[in-house]
Amino acid sequence: MEAVATAPAAPCARRTGALPRLCPLCGGGETAVVCRDVQDYEYGAPGTYQWLRCTGCGLIRLDPVPTAAILDQAYPPHYHAYTAPGSAITRRLLAGSRTRAARNLARSLPDGACILDVGCSTGLLLEAVRRVGRFRLFGVEYKPDAAEQARRRGIEVWTGELENADVPAGSMDLVIMQHVLEHVPAPIETLRRVRAILRPGGRLVGELPSFDSWDARLFGRYWGGGHAPRHLFHFTPASLTAALQHCGYTDVRIRPALHTGHWALSIQHLLRRGRTDTAGLASGRSRYYPFMLLLTVPINTVQMALRKTGIIRFEARTPA
Numbered sequence: 001m002e003a004v005a006t007a008p009a010a011p012c013a014r015r016t017g018a019l020p021r022l023c024p025l026c027g028g029g030e031t032a033v034v035c036r037d038v039q040d041y042e043y044g045a046p047g048t049y050q051w052l053r054c055t056g057c058g059l060i061r062l063d064p065v066p067t068a069a070i071l072d073q074a075y076p077p078h079y080h081a082y083t084a085p086g087s088a089i090t091r092r093l094l095a096g097s098r099t100r101a102a103r104n105l106a107r108s109l110p111d112g113a114c115i116l117d118v119g120c121s122t123g124l125l126l127e128a129v130r131r132v133g134r135f136r137l138f139g140v141e142y143k144p145d146a147a148e149q150a151r152r153r154g155i156e157v158w159t160g161e162l163e164n165a166d167v168p169a170g171s172m173d174l175v176i177m178q179h180v181l182e183h184v185p186a187p188i189e190t191l192r193r194v195r196a197i198l199r200p201g202g203r204l205v206g207e208l209p210s211f212d213s214w215d216a217r218l219f220g221r222y223w224g225g226g227h228a229p230r231h232l233f234h235f236t237p238a239s240l241t242a243a244l245q246h247c248g249y250t251d252v253r254i255r256p257a258l259h260t261g262h263w264a265l266s267i268q269h270l271l272r273r274g275r276t277d278t279a280g281l282a283s284g285r286s287r288y289y290p291f292m293l294l295l296t297v298p299i300n301t302v303q304m305a306l307r308k309t310g311i312i313r314f315e316a317r318t319p320a
Helices: 068-074 088-106 124-130 144-152 187-197 214-222 237-246 261-271 289-295 297-306
Strands: 002-005 030-038 049-054 060-063 114-118 136-141 156-159 172-178 198-209 250-256 311-317
Touching (some): 088 124, 114 124, 136 144, 172 187, 187 198, 214 261, 237 311
Parallel strands (some): 114 136, 114 172
Antiparallel strands (some): 198 311
16 A cells, blocks of 8 residues: 555535545544545546545545535435335335334333434434334434425424534434444544434444445455445444544444445446446446345355454444
């Protein structure tokens, strides 16, 4: 890997602020290039990027910082988080995953507990949570159309960034961050904001891609978990643990997750030989993507046993 000094960040208007010159976790300024020629193979947003690893703490960042115009193209109306999958296989897999996640999220929560889903999209996860308990449900969602769909499901939603949402301090029992932290330009500030929102002893749970995984190492710039330019940061179990502890969380737990989506996308990117056009794709996914989800389950099962999966779950609490 080639050691470089991080260049000043370009402005990013879509998300609050811009990526800092120094590492937001450890304050270091030295980085090493992990991978070059990273592109958007799902939605065709322009630009070529590289992943830089902080030599101090291992946090990965995207370079250069995408502009607001590029990010608007990277989150099109048919972005997969805002649309229903065309494949019945994928829809069933996602519905089952949401049901299992809802049961896990609701455990140990009393009736009437307040739950906030940061990046709630159209509210499908919170709708699943409602089916397993009596809770007060809230969401934060950047996209106005997706936020309105969540409201139609009976969820109180703040539209915009978490930092600007009028969520009272100490008001939430549980905050959910499913694949959110990697999208924000200031993950440490976001974690601190979440801690302020949680009540003493409140719980933060979520998922995000793990850069310390077999699929990330094998596929490189074609890695399905890269999602450039949407993912501004990448974590490993070690750097995520350090970030949570740095922000004052306790009882930090990191676990591997059974999720074959990154394998399926990695194979899709590789078979398309790095094409960035969207011909033949629906919401960034090919017609054979659902079958890749099923075929790669055995690989992901082995990854689970060795704790090297492409997605990790995290849980932490605020001091009681």
